Amino acid sequence: MRTFFVTGTDTSVGKTICSRAIIQVLQEMGTQIVGFKPIACGQDEPVYADSLDDPKNDYGDEDNRDVLVLQNSTKENVSYRDINSYTFLQTVPMITAEKGRIKLDKIDQDLARLTATYDAVAVEGSFGWLSPMNERFTFGDWVAKHKMPVIVAVGIKEGCINHALLTVQSIENMGLPVLGWIANRINPGLGHYAEIIDLLSSRIAAPLLGCIPYIHKPETQDVGKFLTNVEQLRHIQALLAK
Structure with missing residues (x-):
C-alpha cells in the first residue's frame, strides 16, 4: 500500500x-511522503504568500491554495504541477466534469508517477466522498477502483454527526477500510464539542487519530503534533511500507 485517500464530511x-x-x-x-490533490476547484480563501515562500513554490494568481499548502507541507522537492492534475477557478466541479474535461487517465498517470518516486502519497479529495470527478465517476468510485484505504476529516460543526456517519457508512459499503478519522475544530463557538467527539468515537469503529483545535493560519503551523494516536499512526506507516 503506497497510497491512502483523505476525504471530508463536507x-x-x-x-x-x-x-x-x-x-x-x-x-x-x-x-x-507527498500530498496529491488531483482536482482543485475555486479560490475562495487567500494564499498567505508570506508564509508559503519556500523556493519550491512556483505559484501564480490562479494556483489553488489547497495544493500550495500540500506542496509546503512535504519536505520533498515537488512542484505545483507534480501534485495537481487539474485546477479550476470554478467552485462547483460538476460543471467542468459534465463537459468531460477531466480525464481520469491523466490523474492515474500522475498518481502512478508519484507512487513510483515516494514511499507514500496522501491523496486529497475535493468536496465530499460522492462528489463527481467526471461524468461517470465519483471520488468514491475512483478510490474504490484503486482500492485505497481512507482517512476521514470531520469538521466539527452543527450536523457533522450525520455527515460523518453517512460518509463512513458509504466508504465501508464500497468495501474500503477506514484507517481513522480526524476531528478538526472549525467553529470555535460550537457548544458540546467534547460530547460530539465522544459520540462520534462511540459510533465510528475506526480509531480517532487526533483532534486539531481551532488555530490561526493552521496551514503555516505544525498540526501533526495534534495527531496523538501513535499506535494507529505506526500501523498506517507499516501498511504504507508493504
Missing part, C-alpha cells in the same frame, strides 16, 4: 489541514 471542513497533519507526522516517523 466542503470547507479542513481536508487540507488534516492532510498536512498526516504528512507532517509520517515524515517525522521517517516516511518519504
Whole structure:
C-alpha cells in the first residue's frame, strides 16, 4: 500500500489541514511522503504568500491554495504541477466534469508517477466522498477502483454527526477500510464539542487519530503534533511500507 485517500464530511471542513497533519507526522516517523490533490476547484480563501515562500513554490494568481499548502507541507522537492492534475477557478466541479474535461487517465498517470518516486502519497479529495470527478465517476468510485484505504476529516460543526456517519457508512459499503478519522475544530463557538467527539468515537469503529483545535493560519503551523494516536499512526506507516 503506497497510497491512502483523505476525504471530508463536507466542503470547507479542513481536508487540507488534516492532510498536512498526516504528512507532517509520517515524515517525522521517517516516511518519504507527498500530498496529491488531483482536482482543485475555486479560490475562495487567500494564499498567505508570506508564509508559503519556500523556493519550491512556483505559484501564480490562479494556483489553488489547497495544493500550495500540500506542496509546503512535504519536505520533498515537488512542484505545483507534480501534485495537481487539474485546477479550476470554478467552485462547483460538476460543471467542468459534465463537459468531460477531466480525464481520469491523466490523474492515474500522475498518481502512478508519484507512487513510483515516494514511499507514500496522501491523496486529497475535493468536496465530499460522492462528489463527481467526471461524468461517470465519483471520488468514491475512483478510490474504490484503486482500492485505497481512507482517512476521514470531520469538521466539527452543527450536523457533522450525520455527515460523518453517512460518509463512513458509504466508504465501508464500497468495501474500503477506514484507517481513522480526524476531528478538526472549525467553529470555535460550537457548544458540546467534547460530547460530539465522544459520540462520534462511540459510533465510528475506526480509531480517532487526533483532534486539531481551532488555530490561526493552521496551514503555516505544525498540526501533526495534534495527531496523538501513535499506535494507529505506526500501523498506517507499516501498511504504507508493504
